[in-house]
Amino acid sequence: MKKNALRKNMLFVGVAVSALFSVNSFAQTFTVKVDNLTNGIYFTPMLVAAHPDTTHIFQPGQAASASLRAMAEGGDISGLTTDLGVVNATISAANLSPMAPGGTVTTATITPATANTHLSIVGMMLPTNDGFVGMDDVEIPAAAGVYTYYLSAYDAGTEANDELITGGGAPGVAGIPGCPAANCGTGGAGVATADSNTTVHVHRGTLGDANSTGGLSDLDLTVHRWLNPVARVTLTVN
């Protein structure tokens, strides 16, 4: 087994590369820890899945599946769970209730089927219309060790970011399903009326406003905002 190579990349990005040789077979067990790095955004129950390389829960530039939409708009991972069952993915639950800013959750030990060599993670970001934190199809290292990844916030591209707390979490129903910290406003007129990009894309952030009883947005412009990365994933391969 050989190990190389710390490499600098993209000046400000500072990417550390840990490259490991290994055999093809894959039988390791692992755990996944997720840290919510945001200041004011919750993550609904996250789906952690080991699956074949050809599986994607989402891909930037591709339209969201109906199941991804249900997750992103309402936090419902049942459809994705069903879809992943079709490809015999190894699925693990993480947080069972919305995970607060600063929160951390670790899965139980996951023992993937041999074909499930890649890892994906998704969870809805609340309060947003259809924002989610996501990891798409990352190869699980075969060598034992601790591996760290930073995740971005995505917009599913399926619902206009009106930023209104309406309780609307079902697919196709406008509005944000809830405000877990009860720190949102009311009476907003609505921010966006349509999505410019109807494929999955990097979330542009929320607009918010300073008017808790009116204005355009029910979100607070100083609280419900973030910059990427929004989550850190620590993958421990046994």
Place this chain on the structure above:
Amino acid sequence: MNKFTGLKAPLGLTLIALTLHGCGMSSSDSATTPAEKTYEITLTNMTANQPISPVAVVLHTSGYQGWSTGLAASAGLEKLAEAGDNTTFLSEADASADVLKTASATGALAPGGSETVITTLADSGSLLISAAGMLVNTNDAFAGVDGLSLNGMTVGASMQIGVAAYDAGTEANTETAVTIPGPAGGGTGFDVNRDDGQNFVTVHRGVVTSSDGLTTSALDQSHRFDNPVMKISVKRTN
């Protein structure tokens, strides 16, 4: 043959989970090294509402650098970042002894859109990729990667990265319609006058937009962006 399962652990301002699939060290295929290498470079626009002008792609050795944060943009980068015109940027690259090959995407990338540029070049030692395209609903923002190493990619290997938005530092970020060449403004692109105050490349600080209170801005909340703004996937096919 050993399979290379590289994983990058991005640090700091990190943009997207990065993976290398099936890469191997060049030493492992020295007996069958082809005389030419072919790379499929797929560019995906991950923004909500920022078309990206035709992306310039430069394959080079370590002696070439298309830009450097903290240093003034070249005339070619200025034109690329202000007007979406990559011709001078590419001719500057072609004039460098350290550049092996240049290519341009055939058209702009709509939000969510992708294009694959296929390039073949003689096998050489070190190989890096740089790429840049303007976020056209801005004054002088561009999506770019500066000197990402392709060393060690074997035939069939692939990798993907998310890249950030930079500010060329050559035009004040007024966001007025007359200075925004994209559809949000329809104004003038290139102006030889450098009026950004500080004449050097930085990571972009984001757009303000009229929705956030800059009343003279031609942009609205839909034009905001967070990093990463573009995904670059590289697959070596020969």
